[in-house]
Amino acid sequence: MTHPQVTPKVPTSLKPKIESEASRPKLSTWAKALTIPVLVLILCEYLVRAGWIEPYLLPAPSSLWQSFTELAAGDLWQHIWASSLRVLIGFLIGSFLALFFAVWVGLSKQAEAFLEPSFSAIKSIPSLAWIPLLLLWLGIDEASKITLIAIGAFFPVYTNTVAAIKGVDRKLIEVAQVYRLKYWQLVQQIILPAASPGILTGLRNGLSLSWMFMIATELIAATQGIGYLLSDGRETSRPDIVILAIILLAILGKLTDRVMQALETWLLRWRDVIKQ
Incomplete structure (x- = not known):
């Protein structure tokens, strides 16, 4: 004879204590x-x-607040907006192209044979080596800056996506073949969802590198942006401006990474359901 399971009830007097202990970590x-x-x-x-x-x-950390208020009263927000917009546009372009080519290479042996050697060679080129060429081709306007940021975002997204697609469990593909799914149904319903953790990791890495490449291009050719603040602080012997610019980069980079982390958690919420 089986007995029904009884869930023990927590006394009301103990609930605040349990909640406080849960908040301690x-x-x-x-x-x-x-x-x-x-x-x-x-x-x-x-x-x-x-x-x-x-x-x-x-400068003493206590004196940085005054420098910040002076910059905030001026054109600080324009510099932040200019850099953030460049990163956003460059990241979107670079990650979109990376996802397109990565899916193609990951699913096609022919595409891999043609494209993978060239991408591997281009990936090894240092970021600063692109700047003189982009300045010659595109000038010092926004096109060269956004192109360099897109290059920075492209390769981590491409590399992680290709690896994630190739790492999809073959058993899932066999199940799809049993159900006679068409090719694009296989890609959309099996391969991409299974590879999504690796793809999202690549997107986070690509976003982080977009900020790095943005600084590289703004340090050399820019009249606005956080990189310009770094260069201006160095030329005018203002270490407070340089330090504030570095702090702003850390804050903006962390905020954007948090946004990507939240998006990753939301898109991969199905993993929590499986664990339950």
Whole structure:
């Protein structure tokens, strides 16, 4: 004789305690994450105030707020908007082309034979080597900057997507053949969903490299953007501007990565259903 399972009830008096214990790991994670940055700030403040480091080399962290307010009252937001727009357009173009060619190469032996050697050779070219050529071809306008960012986004997306498609379990394809799915149904319903974790990882890496390539092009030829702020701070001997520009890059890069992470979690929510 089987007995029905009885789910134990948690007393109401214990629920607040359980909820507080559940929130402790998050608080502990935040505390650990902020420990090193706070210690670095305190150390820098002390070294500058004590005279160990000259302010013209490294400004005190407490003085950066004033520099930020001065920049914010000026054209700081235009610089942020210019860089963000370049990254967005370049990333979209580069990732779209990468997904197109990666799916083609991943599904076709002929395409792989023709394209893979050339892409592998181009991938090994350093980013700075493209800048003189792009400036000769496209000038110093937006086209050369967006093209370089698109190149930076292309290869991580392409490489991860090809690897993800080739890593799809052959058993899934055999199941699709049993159900007599057509070729594009096989791609849409089996291959791409199975390869989506690797594809999304490539997109996150491509977005990160887009910011790096944006700085590379703005440092050399730009009149607006965060890279221009870095160059202007160096030329005018303003380390506070340089440090603020670096902090802005870190914040914007982290925010965009969080957006991609949230999108990845939403698109791959089916994995949680499978685990249950």
